[in-house]
Amino acid sequence: MATRTAEAEARAEAGRGARQAVPRSAHGRWDPPTDRTDPVEVLAAQDADRLPWLVPVRRARMAESAFAFFRGSAAVMAMDLAPTPTIGVPVQLCGDAHLANFGTFASAERRQVFDLNDFDETVPGPWEWDVRRLAASVVVAARDNGWSDAVGGRAARGAVRTYARAMSRFADLPALRIWYEQVSLADVRRALPSKADRKVFDKRMAKARGRDSVRALGKLAETVDGRLRIRSQPPLLVPLRDLTEHLDAEEMHARVAETFAGYVESLPPDRRYLLQRFSVVDAALKVVGVGSVGTRCWVVLLTGRDHGEPLFLQVKEATDSVLQAYVPTRPDPHAGRRVVEGRRLVQASPDVFLGWSDTSVGRHYYWRQFHDMKGSADVAAMDPDRLGAYVELCGRTLAHAHARSGDAVTIAGYLGSGRTFADALADFAVAYAEQNQADHDRFRRSVADG
Known part of the structure; x- marks a missing residue:
């Protein structure tokens, strides 16, 4: 652990001080505005510049499940994230940090690594937005698997707590250590809960190595x-x-x-x-x-x-x-x-x-x-224990992305070592999963009505 400079300690204190203006518990609320734009209108506006003969394919894919809808409706959640509380610390956002946008691929040295792998929506913005989208995706995926919100909320809480712990660790590392760090397949394998899981993982990664x-x-x-x-x-x-x-x-x-x-x-x-x-x-x-x-x-x-x-x-x-x-x-x-x-x-x-x-x-x-050793997790096939292990890996990976591009010291100072922020985000994730379900139901009715 490197010794922090006085300037870094001041930023950590500023992060702790931000709790006064934006209490960590405030992140748990989701109250849709009364004038919220119809999500179907938001998505239809995106279709205007798309190839018209493929728009029905997009709609069919999004109608398949609530999680598929969530994946395709980043524009809707962007609208919903805008008024949520933030502490004003920017990072380079992934912009669409849901569970299906993490996976393995080949590094320049031809080794398989695990990381975020979709950046169509990347911009500099509040770190909280990526964390909210990740947490919400966990609960939406859990619902799609037929599990209760208690199970999904617990998994979302674990992902956010792992994000906070990882950010605290990165806050204590020198910049070069953060920059060079990678999540290797060995790291992923160690996170798996059982020997049987590791065996399945080895087979999937061997298959991914053949994707070239x-x-x-x-x-x-x-x-x-x-x-x-x-x-x-x-x-x-x-x-x-x-x-x-x-x-x-x-x-x-x-x-x-x-x-x-x-x-x-x-x-x-x-x-x-x-x-x-x-x-x-x-x-x-x-x-x-x-x-x-x-x-x-x-x-x-x-x-x-x-x-x-x-x-x-x-x-x-x-x-x-x-x-x-x-x-x-x-x-x-x-x-x-x-x-x-x-x-x-x-x-x-x-x-x-x-x-x-x-x-x-x-x-x-x-x-x-194209398909350079790409591999992805089969979230639909996971039981709660496997999902819990996987989403924690995603939380750690997201923290690394934010630490590379933003101020890990200030963010870690704000998050602290307790459960307050993670509990709040789990509450938000459950509430937003319910909103996503309502939006998906409305979307399916609109598609059925032509």
Whole structure:
């Protein structure tokens, strides 16, 4: 443990002093305003700029369960988070820190690590917003599994207490120690409650290690007349050659070439050199996730010029963060760069091919590797003990993200060592899960009514 400077001690005292203006117990309330905007209207407004033939897919996915709705309705919760109490200490927010946005992936050294893995909504903002979204997602997921709010609230409380304990630890570490720290698979494995869980985990991680471009080639591509191309599996995977009903294929090929050139320019010189050894072979529109459905998301297949090895890159359209309207910072003029720079600041091991680009029609994109050893937890298959262990891991990981980008000393000073903040957030999570259920019910009725 490093000795704190006098300046750091003053910030810790300022954090403790913030409890007077914003009592930690005040975070437990959720009182929707009487003039709360209809959540269906919020979501419908997002659909206006999405590909119209994919909007029904998005709606169907969100209608499947309350947790799926929660995943796709970050814009609704952003609206609801705006008036909640904060102490005015900013971090680089994940912006969508629910349980399904944590997972494993490959580091630059080709090791599997665990971290946040979705940053479409990242902006600088109050650290409390990410913690609230995580806690609420725990209770929503527990409800989807058929458990009581007592079980879900207990798990949410554990996640927040682990966040607070981890933040206290980071407050006592030097900046370089915080920056270099990672959550390894060994850390994840040690957190599992039983030998049987560790055995299942080892199998899942071995499967994740096989998720690379070579495996994706077998699933997503085919050879026709001696030429490699991406398969057609509409509506979830549609090559450019098959988009003529909705878009001009020649124009889309030109846009892919244009945005690829811009992407390469956004990379460091060594990555530019590496990509010179590959050629673009094909591209396809690919539906991913829940909240992103309907945005312009692609996979691009490249092959090595010398040996023909495959490299799949994922290209996701980037728009303004749903949180942008509620934070004081001006929007980044390039939404793709916002996502990339936010990810680099928060993730301990960002993708080596992470970059951004745009097109002449004003759309912004960010690029990364596709399925690079990605693995995720099967929350729906967890019992309460497994969920409790997993959400604590997520709480620790979120604290690390915030400590990398924000003031761990002040936040830890505010949180303290007791249960007050965690108890309050558990109460909020249960109340907001009920709100999410009401919103989901209204959404399903609206979809049924057309």
